[in-house]
Amino acid sequence: MIPPEALQVALTDLLGDACLIAETLPDTDIRLWLIDAANMGRAFSPEETRRILEEPPYWCFCWASGLVLARWLAAHPEWVRGKRVLDFGAGSGVAAIAAAKAGALEVVACDLDPLALAACRANAALNGVQLRYSTDFFDEADRYDLIIVADVLYDRANLPLLDQFLSRGRQALVADSRVRDFQHPLYSRxxxxDACTWPDLAEPAEFRRVSLYHATRQAAAESRAAG
Structure with missing residues (x-):
């Protein structure tokens, strides 16, 4: 299969010899355009390292938390079946695609990065599902049954978003492998x-332990009332 031109060009600009390939994720029926694992077996030049750090190509990996969330939705379709779902920080779109496959009424992939949304479109087409797309979570109306989130808490500056997810959705599901001291009064694990990023980046074992957290707006309202 020929990879989407715009995505391949963007990846080539970062890593001249890198290629996108369509891969089926382990223990799923989801296919994604991902960086070829063969491209990860060499040392990067200082210039390549600089470019990767400045513009990380998150969209060409399936991160461990996204993989866990996708598997969870496939195993528990009742969480999304017939519901309106928004995937925050969608990246490759893996969780959004899983929600669509599980029977969601509507799925919106939301990401600030135009390349991530381009990857979501390409991956949705690869899996034969339809998504909607958004660049700004806060422009979305408060109309979602569920907000799904994976791999956004690697930056602790994003922790306040945990409160904001319930401003647009009745419930939130958050998958994370980075915050070891996760404590939030509204979220329970x-x-x-156990999961790994695909292709495997040989990350430390601590980043292969993915927690799935759940919060509801009703519980938030009860907490404020008791407050």
Whole structure:
């Protein structure tokens, strides 16, 4: 298969010899355009490293938390079936695609990065599902049944978003492998999983432990009332 031209050009600009390939994620029926694992087996030049750090190509990996969330939705379709879902920080679109495959009424992939949204479009087409797209979470109306989130808490500056997710959705599901001291009065941990980023970046074991957290607007309102 020929990769989407705009995505391949963007990846080539970062890593001249890197290629996108369509891969099926392990233990799923989801296919994504991902960086070829063969491109990860060499040392990067200082210039390549600089470019990667300045413009990380998040969209050409399936990060461990996104993989866990996608698997969870496939195993528990009742969380999204017939519902309106927004995938915050969609990246490759893996969780949004999983929600669509599980029978969601509507799925919006939301990401600030135009390349991420281009990857979401290409990956949605690869999986034969339809998504809607948004560049600004706060421009969205308060109309969603569920906000799904994976791999956005690597930057602790994003932690205040945990409160904001319930401003647009009745419930939130957050998958994370980075925050070891996760404490939030509205979120409880549903489960803990082992998973790795795909292609495998050989990340430390601590980043292969993915927690899935759940919060509801009703619980938030009750907490404020008791307050």
């Amino acid at each position: 549903l489960a803990l999983f």
